[in-house]
Amino acid sequence: MDPVVENVRRALLAAGLPDTVIVVDGSAATAATAAAVLGCEVGAIANSLIFECGGEPLLILASGAAKVNVKLLAKEHGLPKISRAMPDFVLEYAGQPVGGVAPLGHTAHIKTFLDTELAQYPLLWAGAGSHQAMLSLTYEELLVATGAVPTAVR
Template sequence: MFEHTVDPAVENVRAALLAAGMPDTVVLVDDKVATAATAAAVLGCDVGAIANSLIFECGGEPLLILASGAAKVDVKLVARKHGLPKITRATPEFVLEHAGQPVGGVAPLGHPRPIRALLDTELAQYPVLWAGAGSHQAMLSISYDDLARVSGAVPTSVR
């Protein structure tokens, strides 16, 4: 049997869900689910129902884009639509500093400080979404409306 150790980042996500009035829907899996494709395969869902929590750097600040696993985010479009400075890929160190979680395991909540967030409107078509929960082996399930509420994300087109 696979033994899961208590991960402080995952516990922060659990606490943030409960603090937002949500149930603890975090599940731990034996295999790493650091990509949308592997998460969808392990969870038995459409890759589009994976809500990737992508941290970008925007004017020196973090920007969280919650994008469908089936989407390739068009950062130029997003910047133009929202009047943002250039959006660039964040380094793993930048992500860990601002999210408190590793690339591939970033959750939509449970960060040390609030992060400006945008939510891919394509995710609204799925009744149940799956998002990272703070580690490469933790995922949480949530509805689109609850994801928007707990993340404070602004719904937008990302492609």
């Protein structure tokens, strides 16, 4: 088993959540491909998007149906400019590849925002450390496990 995925499994258990990690055939690297593989709505995919904000990582857990408005988010939360992080930046702070970033189990603490639109789905799916690994949990479990700040992202 991939050591990065195993680390995500340990993080789930450490957060008091069950190990719901599954490995799918093919790629689940985008919200659309993940939803197709899992047979769920694209909105129920919790994308783990790492941005750069003042030289620090910022994780936005956004519905797969949402286009994140980083200008609005920065203004609403008094943050400096938020820009898309390069893959090496993501790997450095998350320890996970772009397209497989999980909402937890990172190599460093990352300030996190959680898209309130995800609350409408009874079950969410998120990356689990690789392009083939996914995990499931509820909005409340995701909120508590990540210590995220709930917010509108668009």
